[in-house]
Amino acid sequence: xxxxxxxxxxxxxxxxxxxxxxxxxxxxxxxxxxxxxxxxxxxxxxxxxxxxxxxxxxxxxxxxxxxxxxxxxxxxxxxxxxxxxxxxxxxxxxxxxxxxxxxxxxxxxxxxxxxxxxxxxxxxxxxxxxxxxxxxxxxxxxxxxxxxxxxxxxxxxxxxxxxxxxxxxxxxxxxxxxxxxxxxxxxxxxxxxxxxxxxxxxxxxxxxxxxxxxxxxxxxxxxxxxxxxxxxxxxxxxxxxxxxxxxxxxxxxxxxxxxxxxxxxxxxxxxxxxxxxxxxxxxxxxxxxxxxxxxxxxxxxxxxxxxxxxxxxxxxxxxxxxxxxxxxxxxxxxxxxxxxxxxxxxxxxxxxxxxxxxxxxxxxxxxxxxxxxxxxxxxxxxxxxxxxxxxxxxxxxxxxxxxxxxxxxxxxxxxxxxxxxxxxxxxxxxxxxxx
Numbered sequence: 001x002x003x004x005x006x007x008x009x010x011x012x013x014x015x016x017x018x019x020x021x022x023x024x025x026x027x028x029x030x031x032x033x034x035x036x037x038x039x040x041x042x043x044x045x046x047x048x049x050x051x052x053x054x055x056x057x058x059x060x061x062x063x064x065x066x067x068x069x070x071x072x073x074x075x076x077x078x079x080x081x082x083x084x085x086x087x088x089x090x091x092x093x094x095x096x097x098x099x100x101x102x103x104x105x106x107x108x109x110x111x112x113x114x115x116x117x118x119x120x121x122x123x124x125x126x127x128x129x130x131x132x133x134x135x136x137x138x139x140x141x142x143x144x145x146x147x148x149x150x151x152x153x154x155x156x157x158x159x160x161x162x163x164x165x166x167x168x169x170x171x172x173x174x175x176x177x178x179x180x181x182x183x184x185x186x187x188x189x190x191x192x193x194x195x196x197x198x199x200x201x202x203x204x205x206x207x208x209x210x211x212x213x214x215x216x217x218x219x220x221x222x223x224x225x226x227x228x229x230x231x232x233x234x235x236x237x238x239x240x241x242x243x244x245x246x247x248x249x250x251x252x253x254x255x256x257x258x259x260x261x262x263x264x265x266x267x268x269x270x271x272x273x274x275x276x277x278x279x280x281x282x283x284x285x286x287x288x289x290x291x292x293x294x295x296x297x298x299x300x301x302x303x304x305x306x307x308x309x310x311x312x313x314x315x316x317x318x319x320x321x322x323x324x325x326x327x328x329x330x331x332x333x334x335x336x337x338x339x340x341x342x343x344x345x346x347x348x349x350x351x352x353x354x355x356x357x358x359x360x361x362x363x364x365x366x367x368x369x370x371x372x373x374x375x376x377x378x379x380x381x382x383x384x385x386x387x388x389x390x391x392x393x394x395x396x397x398x399x400x401x402x403x404x405x406x407x408x409x410x411x412x413x414x415x416x417x418x419x420x421x422x423x424x425x426x427x428x429x430x431x432x433x434x435x
Contacts, residue, residue: 021127021147021163024284025249025260027377028221032253034210036108036121037180038080041203042070044118048093049194060194064091068099068197070117075208078254080106082117098190108208109256110136110288112143113175118183118197123250124258125163125177128283135289138310144169144282151176153184156201160184180205210254215291216298216349220248220257224297224350225376227324228263229369238369245378246297250286258286259296262380284380297351301331306346311335313344321345321353323372328352 048064067087072080082104104116112120112134124132129146146166153162153176161179167186176185184199224246229238243264250258262284287294292307299308306313313333321328330345330352341364345353354370 021125021150023126023128024130024380025126025258025286027249028223028247029249029251032212032215032217032251033123034212034253035207036078036210036252037205038072038075038108038119038208039180039182039202039204040072040206041201042118042182042199043201044068044197045200046198047196048091048190049196050192051194062091063193064089064093066090067200072117072206073103077211078108078208078252078256080108080117080208082106084116098188098195107136109252110134110141112141113183113186114141115188118186119181120177120183122179122181124286124288125179129168131169131282131285133285133287135287135293135310138293142169143167145175148174153178155184155199210252212253213255215251215253215255215257217251219298219349220251222375223247223377225373225378226351226370227373229371231365231367238366243373243378244370247377250288255290256288257291257294257296258288259294260284260286262378264378298349299346299351301346301349303331306333308333308335308344311337311342313342316343319345323352324374326374328372 044067046066046068047062049060050063052059052061066089069085069087071083071085073083074081084099084101084104086099086101099115106114106117106119108117108119109121111117112124112132120132127147129144131142131144134141144167146168148164148166151162151164153160155178162184163177163179165175165177167173167175173187174185175183178184178199182199182202183197186197188195188197226244226246228241228244230241231237232239245262245264247260248257249260287296291299293310295309299306304315306315313335316332316334319330319332321330328345328347330347333344333346335342339359341355341357341359343353343355343357344351345355350372351370352372355366356368357364358367
């Protein structure tokens with residue numbers, strides 16, 4: 001009996017650990033994802049509210065309702081052909097164009113939380129505050145989510161695990177997702193109205209198969225670390241500012257990747273490095289797209305041109321460059337847009353150097369530079385100043401790109417020196433006063 005009870009408890013703990021959301025993506029992908037879960041049918045109850053304010057009170061008055069149905073007709077390599085239909089609208093709204101009925105092609109990875117199929121790939125759900133940037137056809141869909149809590153929900157007499165998020169990017173609206181991806185509850189604004197969506201039924205889960213393409217799997221399974229330099233207006237020269245780190249924690253077999261970029265430019269004493277990277281309060285950002293749409297470390301190459309960050313770069317020649325003691329034979333590509341010139345240097349499909357120049361008449365000046373350090377990794381949880389120890393420059397693993405023109409001293413020693421100097425000045429002033 002005791003053994004049976006122990007086995008049940010162990011099974012329950014394992015199942016709970018499987019359901020628990022991770023706080024962040026892995027450092028690098030362990031493999032490629034070849035299928036995506038989806039539901040062939042989703043049905044929502046939709047209510048339109050007129051919002052009025054009276055003093056400190058907010059009054060929501062329902063003025064219309066209808067049923068919204070999504071049916072996946074077929075799928076091809078991550079694309080779902082979805083038929084969207086609306087029931088007869090009951091209420092005071094006659095012309096309702098928030099969602100257009102008909103057929104829509106939806107990319108289940110890149111069309112994040114789309115009204116054409118309200119879904120977020122479940123591998124993009126984390127117990128954290130983070131941003132998803134999905135790049136599709138040179139346009140970016142962005143959403144910033146803050147995890148609130150895990151709930152239990154019953155939909156169409158079936159129990160599901162549900163996650164509550166604050167959608168910071170849409171004015172602090174709250175959204176609820178079941179653990180397999182569909183949005184369970186969310187609001188949208190339309191012509192001064194608040195439109196509330198509530199998932200009322202869904203089909204059994206299915207899986208969409210992805211094609212296999214060559215995506216340089218070996219290169220993607222490595223972290224990439226770069227030193228970043230910017231033009232100082234004071235000195236007129238390039239000055240070190242910090243590090244840029246890129247990893248590929250999620251890789252799909254059809255060529256889409258999720259690239260995590262951490263920029264270590266600003267530092268808060270005693271705090272994790274990730275905390276100082278801006279004021280958004282996000283723990284990390286995932287940039288999602290194919291290797292030609294992202295500003296990343298790897299790209300497809302040929303002799304005449306490449307597409308990088310959704311821009312065309314033309315080949316301008318080969319060049320030998322040195323980056324932190326290592327020599328590289330690079331292929332140089334260039335993009336000119338107005339007064340801005342961007343040059344990128346690739347060797348073996350890997351970005352070694354990036355230069356941004358600004359044209360001033362017939363001359364140009366370099367405004368920033370990114371230089372490849374290697375397959376190194378800095379944990380975002382590492383604290384400053386533990387990593388940047390200015391008094392020790394013997395670290396051969398990761399070069400120091402930030403240096404002080406003097407040797408830093410410990411705060412306690414500086415305090416002692418300040419007290420002694422203050423006392424010495426006081427003594428001198430007392431002696432002079434007595435004389």
